[in-house]
Amino acid sequence: MGFELDYIFHPRSVAVAGASASPDKRGHTYFKALLELGFRGKTYPVNNRASEILGVPAYPSVRDIPGEVDYVISSIPNRDILDLVDACAAKGVKVLHLFTARFSETGFSDAADLEQELLRRARAAGIRIIGPNCMGLHYPREGISFDTTFSREPGSVGILSQSGGNAMEIISDGGRRGLRFSKAVSYGNALDLNEADFIEYLLEDPETRAIGGYIEGVRDGRRLFEVLRRATARKPVVLLKGGRTSAGTGAVSSHTASLAGSQAVWDAFCRQTGVVPAADMEELLDLLVGFTFLPPGGGTHVLILGGGGGGSVRSADEAEEEGLHPVPVPQDARRELTAMHPFFGPWINNPMDTSILGGSGLRVYDLLEALARSPAYHLIMVNMGLGMGRDPQDPSARATRALDHNLDVSRHTGKPLALVMDDALPRGEGRWKAGQELREHAMAQGFAVFPTVRRAARALRRVTEYYLDRGVGEA
């Protein structure tokens, strides 16, 4: 299989069955996205009660469309689904994506039977199915999406998600973390195309540099194992598994009718395949941010710019608890600091508590650079928490300058830098905007931003270990 699936992502024409004039309907959004995102092929709304949708002539059935149709998006009720698949067969449709749901996931045997009949007819006609019960494709470069509010800037992260809601959360929240996507596929009940197919495709896809996913069930464990082994040899693959617990497994069965497994089995599976497992959505995004923006580090010794005294203590504890090593200032760097200032030089530590520097005449930048140059440190973490959002007197320009200095240090030294920018809800809109701008400024320059020290430390450690395990980036 693999890259043969590429045609699925490049249809020459797309029809939306159930395209609607009502903005509340998903059939509206699918069609609107094709227009707004600038899909270059032909687009056909299908609706048996409207003559046009969003200014484009509508057809009562897929059968009535004059030209060829490669790809059909279905948002019609499931009682009409066999008629639709027959119409697709008659038109020579290659791919049918079903937003349409209420099949096997309902737990009713007649719904499961309908799903199987749908599969039988599609297979007989050579139609590949995405879904049912899913959002389908988000491929901004091609102009196909299930939402019109996502960033349309193409990127390098490829996503597969068995859940449509989780796919939306990954793209939406990940977008706010600076992630941009090559393609994302929400594939629901995985009736035909499944997780192994999409991973195999993304592994070959030159637009995709890292793969992230949310998986509930495994349709063919042996094949998935083999595909993942090949994928992880080429690109980082970060997966969040739904249904790790007994309660989660129960929820999975009524969501995508999948058979989930236990946490222990999944952990072993990840170890053997080289998959980086994520514990939850927050960690999935943190790891994708790490693999997208952090260069390989040569080890786990971390230099921390702490953000105040208590913040420095907490940073040191959390970094060490997450497997990093905030090692003390080495002798030669200590001599350099002491030469810079006889009082503050011996007092400066790792983490650096910069709140002690008042009246010293020292610049944080110079201290940070002196330490960051030391071969004793492989990684840099900068906690902007206190400096940025809390001091109403702190002008945004000064914060931006401080930030740029920190980014410079990472560029000079080539060492991975994780920025911690507190996303605790700010009190005023002015501060919220200033914080947002600062964060976006950092992300636009290609830096990894995390909301807490613990999450930054965990991502730094896991990304570093990933590269060390593969012999990348060692000193």
Next chain:
Amino acid sequence: MGFELDYIFHPRSVAVAGASASPDKRGHTYFKALLELGFRGKTYPVNNRASEILGVPAYPSVRDIPGEVDYVISSIPNRDILDLVDACAAKGVKVLHLFTARFSETGFSDAADLEQELLRRARAAGIRIIGPNCMGLHYPREGISFDTTFSREPGSVGILSQSGGNAMEIISDGGRRGLRFSKAVSYGNALDLNEADFIEYLLEDPETRAIGGYIEGVRDGRRLFEVLRRATARKPVVLLKGGRTSAGTGAVSSHTASLAGSQAVWDAFCRQTGVVPAADMEELLDLLVGFTFLPPGGGTHVLILGGGGGGSVRSADEAEEEGLHPVPVPQDARRELTAMHPFFGPWINNPMDTSILGGSGLRVYDLLEALARSPAYHLIMVNMGLGMGRDPQDPSARATRALDHNLDVSRHTGKPLALVMDDALPRGEGRWKAGQELREHAMAQGFAVFPTVRRAARALRRVTEYYLDRGVGEA
């Protein structure tokens, strides 16, 4: 000791040594806070180069103040500190709080000697010292604070923090989580008054119903142990320990010159004293929110309103991983649901995926209430994540109505309810405002709001276990 310390919190007059006209200086903020928060006693700015500060006549020395002075806040350089303590002795000052720093925490022996001499002279004159190297008191009801941007509404949470920065973070971020404070004390190097003194005071303080703290070192382990045993018998005590790791311990010594211990020792100490340990600042605030807003639950069986299919699966996994039990819908409640709808009734699960209900005519509220009434459930968790922030078509009024329904269910059943409201950074200001308003609406009605399912589940479990251990709230 204990409540005898009450006089410290009720001075009849306060002088600020180093009061400044420059808004950048902390000596400005201390004095401004007294005026702005409406401190009812006499206030005296002390500054030897200004005739007035913020419109109030200034005195060159504490000695020159005409009336009695109970309480002095020092933000002068430490080279003048012995003169200040002598002046305080001459004036009969009872309490000296030193924002002034650079004593033993610098690691220099002359600075440590100065600190000891300061202590000797203060003791000889009967002056109690808060600090040095700390922010001092925040007591909104009395009109004393170290910041003018905090909420001034008094509350029931008492805080002690060895770090000033962490005290600010607790009050500021905690304030945005709906917490309001009786008193907070930042006590720095704990030269005289220490953690045991403040906990002993807060345990007796009728304004304080829960105690939270950040501690770096323990001055007298035996006394702290005994004080905490007494405190936890009366009120929940949640403590975050700085210096749990070797790196953290190193950072502690240059921050407040304290001797930190190991994680294992601290864990045992918490178990034996009944302290609820917090792993980090996020958990400290989550637990204080839990102890402030959640009634005792009778067990760990949780009903979850999931927020979509994938969100429901993730909620189930995370709740179970954090020690809660999202048990299946029991038979009698199942019959009730099926009577409400023959198709959707059997399909509804715990967690409830409400995204399946389209066209059912069922109201989420009715389903939630039917299940929440069941004795099978002790706790309720509602994930508002998807419903609230992401759908631009979702009018705020509808979200508020949905929220009010959920709150009603908790009120009717008397069961603890944790609301999960995603604080991922929203894209637009409009949504940010709508989300903020909804969150504040919930908090104003006395509900516990958490930013992620995992954090909500952990807080629910720990608060529930706390009460169960004490035999409170059992069925």
